[in-house]
Amino acid sequence: MTGFLSFFRFFFLPRALLSHYRRHPLQLVALGVMIVLATMLWTGVNQLTSQARASLAQSEQAVAERRQVLRDDGGALAVDDFVTLRLAGVCVMPWLEVTPSPGHHLAGQRLVGIDPLAAHCFGNSVDGAGALDQPLDGKPFVDIHTAAGISARESRLHLLVPASTNPSVLPPGYSLAGFSASPDTGELGDSFLLNLEALGVLVLLIAALLLRSVYLLGLAQRRESFALLHRFGVPPGRVQRWLALEILALALLGVVPGVWLGRWLATGLGGGFGQALEGLFDIPLYAGQGQGWLTPVLVMLAVVMVSCLGDLLFLRFRQRLALPLAVQAVVAAALLVTGLAMAWLAPSLLWVFIAVALVFAGAGWLTPLAVARLSHWRARLAKKPLVLWRYRELAVLVRRLTLPLVALQFALAMVLAVQALVTTFESTFDRWLAQRLEAAYYIEVPAGADGRKAADWLTSAQERSPDLQWHRVIRGSALLADASGEGGRQVDVFALAPISSLIREWSLLEAAERHWETLAAGDGVMINEQLARRHNLGAGDRLQLSIGGEPLDSVIVGVYPDYGRPVGEVLLNAGLLPASFNTRFESVSVTPGRPGIDRITEALRQIWDVGALTTRDNATIRELATGVFDQTFALTRAMTLLTLVLAASALLMMGWVLFSTRTWYFRLLVAWGMSQREVAAQLLRLALLLTGGIAALALPLGLWLTWALVHRINPLAFGWSLPMAVYPGFWLELAVLSLAIGLSIALLMRRQLSRPAALPASASALSGGER
């Protein structure tokens, strides 16, 4: 007997448990597929984000501002200069930028050749050269000898020196200047990544909900066999242990290919992503490895285990949680309200994230309760028994479909937010580009040359051809004379003269009357959003600055959005700059009109008496940047749509299965004399109410999430906000999708109506689950 018992225990139990899947292989497949897809989705998003983050960090180092040596005569540097400097004992590192000629296999990519042996000049990444110590096998960094061997359309040599280099060690004819490998493009990418990361967490949550719903569905159908085992004297703990083992095995089988798929997806899409970042921010994605295998595998294993067996693990906790519905609703509402208030008032990023978590928890908990409540209330108003029946049935379905419905709600909300975010980023990015690349060309004023001479020439040139637009840009910094006595704070100075029509199209966040005129007259200044936020300044306030040691007290006539830069900036008329102002950078922005850029550069070259000018063609930059950034946006959209598709198909599957468990009752309507068509129409209304309702409830959540991302998380993280835009056209698309799911469920059910239905499994032991 004992022999039989042990045989029974160790062999029969798992077989009895697994026999369920032998009878319902589709359930096993569904669960497995769900694990794989959820893992893939999350790994993909996570991989992309961490990959991008890693490369951002590295490129930040790589493009960190350093110092370079320039020839006083403005001429291009050559090998001779390198030799001269080396002989003078200056530790210089050559930095050779090449653009391969069109025929070359690397055409179109800018490469940077550096000499790793010279990198020691920069010590132990004291100076941000850490990235340069890495093996030089990736683009765009290559060994200088490789770069020199490439047939180049354009090549330019820079000689970098450590920041600590004293100008006095330089041989005569050379001077020091700042060097940065890219225009100052800042934090727009960081912000995008942060948002992507927040969405990654949401994706994980949605994946967990979907997994749990599929798992519980299978479990519900196995309840009878569990009861049978229990009657045979198998203790429930033993069954649970085997279930845990079963799901662990399934998770192991599903998670590893899921992670592989996710990585594959991320690499496939990541190419585009990397290119986008690189094109936009001059950020090389040469070492973006992302995470290893272990983390995503472990995370997903944990997610699968907790989402499927969480209530077994926290059984006692859950029993305590089995609160009456009214109490549940109050707790959920309290969570929601706390989250909303917290998001509004949160002083730091962490609190906002907690607030978002609270809001989602509250909303996810409250939604099914509220919908069920609402349908009961609607049922009570019903005059016709048929309407009463429909709303009662809706309440049952909502309760039994809670998890996939909440997952769909979250997914819809997320897609709404991402869509709004991406579209906002796109338009922001366009505006940012328009603002930063306000003219068709930038011409750098070479070191030692006089910008004023160029201005004089351009003024007269403009008289001859009025469609020429231009202004001089002088950049440097100033100190903020803080009234609070906290001491000066450095701000960037962005000085323009004249205040040309090139910038008059900027859209301002805040503006006084006749702001451009006041700015042009030198009677006022404008500040960027960061400065305004940080010091709580606005149009009409006064700003006290110390520029080049001279005080400047001026009224603020406007606040302009300045995406992606951490620094406060003051925009003023260059006429206000004192002679003592230390110019960090000077350029001329030109939209040439009829004279053509060649005539202008030629004239300036002669005026300044230099060999060549550094000219940037903004149209190409813009084209490249928008082109590749579009790819990133498309990628993000694809990811979120994938989430949506996953959630939608889960709801479709679960909805169909659950509707099917009630086929007997729908057939009962036929037995009571309703035609199949009438019953099908009722089912259609039911399914549409269900999915349409959830879409309607996802809308406020999605809008709120957009608001939180754009107006709370971004300003707290970066000091600037994105405009909040809404896109009702897209809402409509999502609504149509939800209704399409409902329609599909109804169509699938319609087919079942014509066949005789089996008695519901639990008919003999009617449980509360039926209503």
Next chain:
Amino acid sequence: MSEPLLVVRGLSKQFVSANETVPVIEKLSFTLGQGRSLALTGRSGSGKSTLLNLLCGLEVADAGSIALRDQVFEAGAAAAKHRAAAWARLRKQHIGVVFQEANLMPALTLLENVQFRAYLAGRDPAHSEDWLTRLNIGELARRYPDQVSGGQRQRAALAMVFAMEPALILADEPTGSLDRHTSDEVTGLMFELQARHGCSLILATHDAELAAGCQQHLDLGHLSGV
């Protein structure tokens, strides 16, 4: 002999499963008078449920004819849609079907179930509570099906059927899942009300004792395919 309510002639039905056809009903003929009761007996699988389904149009016969009230349904005749609609009308107002279990909508109370059925039949739902009282479950009217016993559920199912004032009741082992005592109580009430309201009854059962309560007998046992 009373007016015939139901005349069945040469009724046949077979199911095609996998690779074989299973004849379940073969050339069956019988007549049922108005207000009369008929016991349909036979072992499990002998086709009792199938016959009841044929008699209310939930299944379609392969051959034969069914004449019910003023309508005649010929097997194989064209216009299946028209026929389905005619059956649906009959089920709505004149044929009450009681299954062995799960006759009630689980999300509606007993009373709401009866009202729903009466409403569909076009009867006044106001009398619904009376019907529950007549079946001795008036005090349970506002409970949900899962809050009452199996016997009480079957009583409610009978209340629903009587509330539609049918011409014919088709009861498919209505007490099959109840204990002897409860079963006797429920069937007793059923026979009593059936007699009082003058409707006809076909009771499928494998219980000889119950069958004895009916005026006519039809045994399908010999037709068993299994």
